[in-house]
Amino acid sequence: MDVILIPGFWLDGDSWSAVVPAxxxxxxxxxxxxxxxxxxxxxxxxxxxxxxxxxxxxxLVDGFDVPVVLVGHSGGGPIAQGVADARPDRVARLIFVDSGPLVDGGVINDELPVVGDAVPLPDWSLFLDDDLVDLDEGLRAEFAARAIPEPLHVAIDPLVLRDARRFDVPATVIACEFPTSQLLEWLEAGVPFTAELANLRDVAYRDLPTGHWPQFTRPAELGAIIGEEASRPAGVQA
Structure with a gap:
């Protein structure tokens, strides 16, 4: 299976380098x-x-002869969702890494500090403690050294969704900051940010307890889970 890895804010493709081997x-x-x-x-x-x-x-997806697996970390999750909306017949599975789908018209994050046409990596003090679990000083320094300002309009533009067939694309949520049990409680309670997730018809959940950047804090485990989920047949929940 071809697995396309979409990084979250401030990160390039090389940020997946420790995940790829698994x-x-x-x-x-x-x-x-x-x-x-x-x-x-x-x-x-x-x-x-x-x-x-x-x-x-x-x-990129159109360049493959067969459907692909899309993996989106953080802000990359709604981007992967947008791709699945555009090509629902070309995506075998969506994998959200500490992320999830947005509703039509939702924005990824319009609350971050802006400089010109970009959103630079903020000071660590602006993140929640849960974000930073296992991201020690060395990893924070590595992250900051590789961080690239995020294009402003990726963060603040509304996501436009048009094709209801996106709800049929199998999905996996890899829960890091908050466990699957918490996500399911939010779904049951109808918490607004879970509205689109609630409409997906085939969702598997995997727990990887760590902070918001498992590609740095637990890369081998993350790669192993992605590898397993990329092989999961549609309709198989466990």
Missing amino acids: IEAAGHRAHPVTRPGLESVDADRSGVTLASTIASIVD
Whole structure:
């Protein structure tokens, strides 16, 4: 299976480097993505939008002869969702890594500090303690050294969803900050941010207890879970 890895904010495709070996050991082909505007600190981000970012990955998906697995970490999750909405027949499974789908018109994050046409990596003090579990000082320094300002409009543009067939695409949620048990409680309570997740017809849940960046804090375990989930047949929940 071809597995397309979409990083979250501030990260390029190389941020998956420690995750890839376990995915490939499971027999899959990993394709880490560097999203438009994150090629370098000096990249031109002025024309990069959420729609253009999704379109760039749709183009990648269209280059494969068979359906692919899309993996989205954090803000990469709604991007993967947008791709599945555009090509529901070309996505074998969506895997959300400490992430989840947005409702139509939702935005990924419009509360982060903005500088010009970009959202730089904020100070660590702006993150929740749960975000930072296992991200020690060394890993924080590594993250900060590789961080690239996020194109503003990827963060603040509304996600446009058009095709109800997206609800039929099998999905997996890898729960890191909050356990599956908590997510299911929120779903049962009808918490608004779970509204789109509640509409998905085939969802598997996996727990990987750590902070918000498991590609740094538990990369081998994350890769192993992605490898297993990429092989999961549709309709198989356990």
